Amino acid sequence: MVALIAALGACATTPATEPYAWDLPPGFPTPRVPADNPMSDDKVTLGRALFNDTRLSGNGTQSCASCHLAELAFTDGRTTAIGSTGAIGRHNSMSLTNVAYNSSQTWADPTVIDLEAQALVPLFGISPVELGITEDVLLSRMRASYADDLAAAFPDDADPITVTNVARAIASFERTLISGSSRFDRHQLAPQEQRGLSLFESERLGCRSCHGGFNFTVATGDRIQMFNTALYDPYPAHDRGLAEITQITADIGRFKPPTLRNIALTAPYMHDGSLATLDEVIDTYASGGRASTSPYRSPLVTGFMLTPDEKADLVAFLGALTNE
Numbered sequence: 160m161v162a163l164i165a166a167l168g169a170c171a172t173t174p175a176t177e178p179y180a181w182d183l184p185p186g187f188p189t190p191r192v193p194a195d196n197p198m199s200d201d202k203v204t205l206g207r208a209l210f211n212d213t214r215l216s217g218n219g220t221q222s223c224a225s226c227h228l229a230e231l232a233f234t235d236g237r238t239t240a241i242g243s244t245g246a247i248g249r250h251n252s253m254s255l256t257n258v259a260y261n262s263s264q265t266w267a268d269p270t271v272i273d274l275e276a277q278a279l280v281p282l283f284g285i286s287p288v289e290l291g292i293t294e295d296v297l298l299s300r301m302r303a304s305y306a307d308d309l310a311a312a313f314p315d316d317a318d319p320i321t322v323t324n325v326a327r328a329i330a331s332f333e334r335t336l337i338s339g340s341s342r343f344d345r346h347q348l349a350p351q352e353q354r355g356l357s358l359f360e361s362e363r364l365g366c367r368s369c370h371g372g373f374n375f376t377v378a379t380g381d382r383i384q385m386f387n388t389a390l391y392d393p394y395p396a397h398d399r400g401l402a403e404i405t406q407i408t409a410d411i412g413r414f415k416p417p418t419l420r421n422i423a424l425t426a427p428y429m430h431d432g433s434l435a436t437l438d439e440v441i442d443t444y445a446s447g448g449r450a451s452t453s454p455y456r457s458p459l460v461t462g463f464m465l466t467p468d469e470k471a472d473l474v475a476f477l478g479a480l481t482n483e
Contacts, residue, residue, distance in 0.1 A: 184339025187373060190259035191380070193273055196327045198334065201312040205305065206332025209325060214300045215282065216243040217291040223281065223329065226252040226289075232421035232482075233258075233336060238432035246287040249398050251432035256420045256482075259334035262378045266414050266430045267400040269383045274330035279322070294322055301325060338420045338482040339373075348479055355476025358469055368459045375419035375480065387412035389448025389456035390429060398431065411455050423478040437474050441465070 179198035181189060192198055209215060210223040221243040227233040233255035240248035250266050263269045264277035271277050281289035282297065301309060301320050312328055313319035342348055348356060359366045369386055371377055378384040385401045394400065394412045401413040414430040428434045434443060443449055447462030465473070 181337075182335075183337060184344060187337065187339050188260075190334050190337075192334065193275065196275060196330065198331055199312065201308075202328050202331035203335055205308045205312045206328035206330065208308070209305070209329050210332055214304065215290055215292060215297065217293065217296060218243055221290060223290075226281075227255050230424075232256050232338070232424040234425040236426070238427055240289070242287055242289040243291050244288045246289075248287045248289070250430050251427065253417060254421060254425050255333055255336050256338045256418055257374050258336060260374050260379050262380055262383050263415060267385060268404055269385070269401070270404065274333050275323075275326045278326040278329045282322075282326075297322065297325065340482050341420070342479040342481075342483065343476075348476070351472050351475045352479040353476075354469075355472040355474070355479075358465075358473050359476055364463050364465075364473075365459060365461070369416040370419050376416050378415045378417075385410075385413040385415050386457040386459060387453065387455045388414075388429075388444070388460050389450045389453045390431075390433065390443070392450030392453035392455075400430075409455060412453070413455075413457075419477060420480050421482055423481050437477055438470065441470055441473060 179200075181198075183189065196202075210227075213219050213222045213225075215222055225243075226235045226237075226240045228235055235252045237252065239250055240252045242248065253266065258264070258274065262272070264271045264274060265280070271280070282292055283290075283294070285291075298320060306320060309319040309324055309328075313324050316324065342352065343356070358364055369377055369384070372379055376384075387400070389412070391412065399411050401410040402408065404410075422428075422437065426436060428437070428440050434440050444460065445463050445465055448456055448460050450456070451462065
């Protein structure tokens with residue numbers, strides 16, 4: 160796996176002569192794109208096809224889209240993901256909404272920065288098995304079904320049929336999954352939603368500390384941000400968050416705050432899908448976390464008081480972040 164990720168940077172392609180025409184909402188920055196994988200229409204078209212193709216799983220039963228359904232803001236509605244062989248994952252399938260802006264691409268591994276590297280994880284990972292394919296099988300299927308498409312997308316490569324290019328095409332498609340046309344963006348909030356926005360922006364609730372900015376998460380751009388929200392104390396030994404990477408005790412339970420865009424579509428919530436509704440999420444934060452006495456709880460998770468009407472207002476505002 161390490162060798163595969165390293166290979167992504169080893170075979171640079173010649174940049175396209177014409178800059179890619181992004182279709183961005185007003186005020187959204189141009190997404191960061193690796194120098195060795197410039198955007199092109201051919202890559203995006205190929206990546207879309209690959210993303211939806213079950214031949215990317217070893218047994219031909221799942222595609223990327225199996226865990227990232229467009230109608231659910233590219234999540235799957237499950238507590239945690241289920242792989243092509245039936246293996247149950249540890250984590251809730253993250254939304255791919257505005258994934259191009261993420262500072263890292265998993266719940267708790269800050270080393271997976273680019274979408275190209277992330278694409279290799281479900282393809283070849285074994286703990287748990289997701290798509291469960293091998294390099295040889297993948298390349299054989301690419302030669303049989305996508306030889307011309309890969310050649311068109313990577314015209315300067317002597318041999319375009321590579322694992323690296325499959326990952327690059329998928330990443331290029333994923334960078335186009337931009338969401339920024341909600342009622343909030345169009346300044347069309349109803350009175351209840353406007354009251355919810357005021358609560359969201361208030362110091363009393365402090366939501367913006369973790370979910371600020373145009374993408375409603377501070378884990379954007381170059382800012383690697385992960386927090387312990389006191390969901391457990393202790394956290395399960397098999398799912399300790401950032402500490403699994405750093406081996407630092409203080410990092411136990413630290414996970415990335417996801418975007419809140421399209422949040423009404425992406426239940427259940429939290430890194431392990433353990434909260435079923437937005438009402439439950441708000442109640443959990445209002446109490447300072449389910450394990451509010453945890454010594455590792457982020458100082459940003461302090462708890463707050465809300466009336467039933469205020470909670471309804473806040474939920475209404477979160478619903479207004481759905482793309483239309």
